[in-house]
Amino acid sequence: NAGVMQNPRHLVRRRGQEARLRCSPVKGHSHVYWYRQLPEEGLKFMVYLQKENIIDESGMPKERFSAEFPKEGPSILRIQQVVRGDSAAYFCASSPQQVQETQYFGPGTRLLVL
């Protein structure tokens, strides 16, 4: 799991700005998942992507949030016009092929909206 990279590790934004979170999965992994974790709470599924495809975005708010996993480069979770309630830790995880395999988590990005 040391292979999943996320950046930045900490991000501070003012209300109304955009937040862009990046996730590079373990080399060779084609499945990426994004989770949100509020302080002292559990991991809430947001979106599941494979290369160039969004498979399941049922956990992601329909407005202001978007995600992509292009053919080349990292997966991006984008939050537009951030609000204070968006403050949380955002983790991405990757797996080799399908959900019934170990998900390896990245170190997370801690977003603080002022």
Next chain:
Amino acid sequence: GENVEQHPSTLSVQEGDSAVIKCTYSDSASNYFPWYKQELGKRPQLIIDIRSNVGEKKDQRIAVTLNKTAKHFSLHITETQPEDSAVYFCAADETSYDKVIFGPGTSLSVIP
């Protein structure tokens, strides 16, 4: 969709004692049940998982049991040590979709 519940939400044990965390799930077709440990400020890490074709799995001081009929599974940690202190999450796969659903977590404190 899948719903995973977890109990207790907090657990304190004396060093050397055992700790048990229990989870229930709703999707009878679920086949994969991982457990993750998250230390303060760190990423979740898989500690053990079990699939529906077995009822129990052990790895040193950690064991997981699965009762598919009752739709519950449990994590057992024996001879607990202070470094076992963390939040533990159970999860179950949601068979209609390619994802796992996490329980709300159990905060385990091992008192030296």
